[in-house]
Amino acid sequence: MFLNMESTAxxxxxxxxxxxxxxxxxxxxIGAFIAIAxxxxxxxxxxxxxxxxxxxxxxxxxxxxxxxLFAMLHLKSPLNAIWIxxxxxxxxxxxxxxxxxxxxxxxxxxxxxxxxxxxxxxxxRIFLVLVVLAAIAGPIVLGFAYRVPTIITWASVGPYVYLxxxxxxxxxxxxxxxxxxxxxxxxxxxxxxxDHADIATEVDRExxxxxxxxxxxxxxxxxxxxxxxxxxxxxxIHQADVNSTLTAFVIGSEHFADVQLFFWLxxxxxxxxxxxxxxxxxxxxxxxxxxxxxYFIAVLSxxxxxxxxxxxxxx
Amino acid sequence: MAKKHLSRRAFLKTSxxxxxxxxxxxxxxxxSRVKPALAEEKDGGAPNEKVDGSSLPKGLAFYYDQVRxxxxxxxxxxxxxxxxLPEEFVYRRVYKKSPDSPVWELNEKSREPWGDHFAHxxxxxxxxxxxxxxxxxxxxxAMHKKEDNGLVVVDESRCIxxxxxxxxxxxxxxxxxxxxxxxxxxxxxxxxxxxGEKPMxxxxxxxxxxxFGTDAEIMERHPDAKIAESExxxxxxxxxxxxxxxxxxxxxxxxLAGQKGEAK
Numbered sequence: 001m002f003l004n005m006e007s008t009a010x011x012x013x014x015x016x017x018x019x020x021x022x023x024x025x026x027x028x029x030i031g032a033f034i035a036i037a038x039x040x041x042x043x044x045x046x047x048x049x050x051x052x053x054x055x056x057x058x059x060x061x062x063x064x065x066x067x068x069l070f071a072m073l074h075l076k077s078p079l080n081a082i083w084i085x086x087x088x089x090x091x092x093x094x095x096x097x098x099x100x101x102x103x104x105x106x107x108x109x110x111x112x113x114x115x116x117x118x119x120x121x122x123x124x125r126i127f128l129v130l131v132v133l134a135a136i137a138g139p140i141v142l143g144f145a146y147r148v149p150t151i152i153t154w155a156s157v158g159p160y161v162y163l164x165x166x167x168x169x170x171x172x173x174x175x176x177x178x179x180x181x182x183x184x185x186x187x188x189x190x191x192x193x194x195d196h197a198d199i200a201t202e203v204d205r206e207x208x209x210x211x212x213x214x215x216x217x218x219x220x221x222x223x224x225x226x227x228x229x230x231x232x233x234x235x236x237i238h239q240a241d242v243n244s245t246l247t248a249f250v251i252g253s254e255h256f257a258d259v260q261l262f263f264w265l266x267x268x269x270x271x272x273x274x275x276x277x278x279x280x281x282x283x284x285x286x287x288x289x290x291x292x293x294x295y296f297i298a299v300l301s302x303x304x305x306x307x308x309x310x311x312x313x314x315x
Numbered sequence: 316m317a318k319k320h321l322s323r324r325a326f327l328k329t330s331x332x333x334x335x336x337x338x339x340x341x342x343x344x345x346x347s348r349v350k351p352a353l354a355e356e357k358d359g360g361a362p363n364e365k366v367d368g369s370s371l372p373k374g375l376a377f378y379y380d381q382v383r384x385x386x387x388x389x390x391x392x393x394x395x396x397x398x399x400l401p402e403e404f405v406y407r408r409v410y411k412k413s414p415d416s417p418v419w420e421l422n423e424k425s426r427e428p429w430g431d432h433f434a435h436x437x438x439x440x441x442x443x444x445x446x447x448x449x450x451x452x453x454x455x456x457a458m459h460k461k462e463d464n465g466l467v468v469v470d471e472s473r474c475i476x477x478x479x480x481x482x483x484x485x486x487x488x489x490x491x492x493x494x495x496x497x498x499x500x501x502x503x504x505x506x507x508x509x510x511g512e513k514p515m516x517x518x519x520x521x522x523x524x525x526x527f528g529t530d531a532e533i534m535e536r537h538p539d540a541k542i543a544e545s546e547x548x549x550x551x552x553x554x555x556x557x558x559x560x561x562x563x564x565x566x567x568x569x570x571l572a573g574q575k576g577e578a579k
Contacts, residue, residue: 076476076492080455080457083454084454091453093452150485312485314485315419
């Protein structure tokens with residue numbers, strides 16, 4: 001082992017902030033498509049509701065684009081990114097970006113077709129299956145970037161697990177925020193139409209159910225809770241792998257002491273985000289955005305731990 | 316026991332002081348030997364690294380004699396000045412391990428001698444590995460192994476400055492030059508070698524602790540050379556480096572021929 005006087009775990013963590021932001025935001029944004037898929041799967045929305053949801057589905061897409069911009073920030077010569085796929089198969093980074101791009105294209109095509117009204121009820125359901133697969137695969141392919149045999153602290157299944165977990169919980173938080181905006185505004189629109197007696201009953205029913213039926217709510221709540229469970233599990237798996245590395249290389253645990261605080265911050269902050277998400281889903285409280293922001297902070301802290309706990313097989 | 320320890324320590328101090336005086340003299344003479352060459356290079360700016368190196372033999376390696384090294388960092392300094400590197404980084408680093416320290420230390424910001432006569436040193440740069448982790452990790456193939464002579468170099472026009480080469484290299488060789496916007500690393504002074512000159516680090520070592528050549532040349536000139544994989548270096552198998560050394564602690568190191576045989 002060696003000690004670089006200029007390098008600490010915190011230094012490593014902070015120097016990779018753009019990547020930490022990318023790997024925090026991308027899974028949470030693409031995960032929103034899982035929540036939207038669940039909503040469509042369990043509900044038969046009206047055309048107006050569907051249009052509003054489809055329009056607002058641009059939000060997670062924008063967040064995905066923003067996450068890619070974060071990733072670009074860590075490049076010193078982004079214009080050379082045209083060569084980014086030159087080393088596909090060998091370079092973990094090429095593989096990661098291609099995988100993430102494919103997943104983004106899938107959800108993007110879904111959004112575009114939905115927005116253009118090209119998706120019938122049946123076709124949408126088929127497409128949604130593909131969208132959910134892409135939203136789960138997206139966080140997993142981010143883990144491809146860590147398949148570097150010489151970096152031993154990256155050789156862990158933990159990050160794959162918690163990236164998926166973050167997509168589920170963060171995605172539900174983002175998704176429910178979108179659904180609340182879409183269905184909430186629909187509620188206002190239909191109430192103004194309630195003057196028409198012939199549709200009053202229908203409007204009343206739609207307004208009461210708020211667009212999401214109990215099955216959808218339960219499914220979203222389960223996905224959110226499962227997401228947090230996976231995030232906790234993945235975080236501890238990675239932590240255990242890092243600790244075993246420290247033991248194998250006879251490095252004291254104090255080596256990473258300065259980033260350990262971030263590891264322990266994840267759990268309480270993440271738990272708050274989970275509770276707010278569950279309230280938003282089950283109680284129809286518009287807390288999705290707050291939950292999303294809080295979980296973003298929690299996940300970012302976990303990502304900083306990941307980049308801070310960096311050890312190669314050598315120097 | 317305590318008396319014996321004290322007398323050994325006194326002996327070490329005395330011999331260390333004598334050694335230091337001698338080494339200082341050698342460093343001064345070596346500086347004067349190197350400086351004219353550096354001045355010539357500086358007149359024309361940083362050396363032009365874009366040369367046709369196809370005449371060089373494949374599989375060039377560094378040899379480092381840990382027993383001879385005095386931690387003067389002349390290799391670091393000569394290389395950095397010749398390549399006109401920014402202050403914040405160097406291509407060749409000299410690590411130090413004091414007898415009373417369990418860890419190897421690196422002070423990258425200083426090109427001045429370590430000045431610890433009781434320490435062990437380790438001078439490392441890029442080892443132009445046969446299985447370079449940096450080139451495998453590079454998404455754009457900017458970091459690549461040249462087909463003609465096997466040197467691992469950076470194509471600056473393709474580099475995106477992502478830093479993956481730096482993260483992946485277990486020798487800590489490549490670094491990102493933020494101002495230049497790309498990765499930089501040792502190119503084995505290819506431009507010097509094609510005109511028959513030694514790499515600058517080798518040429519500047521006052522103790523002849525550094526040498527270079529093909530595997531066969533190194534085995535001939537340094538029969539005690541071993542593949543460098545003692546602590547804190549990674550095991551040979553990870554990247555197959557072209558780096559041989561005579562270790563101050565030869566303990567369980569295998570012979571070069573033995574390791575080559577095992578690798579096959």
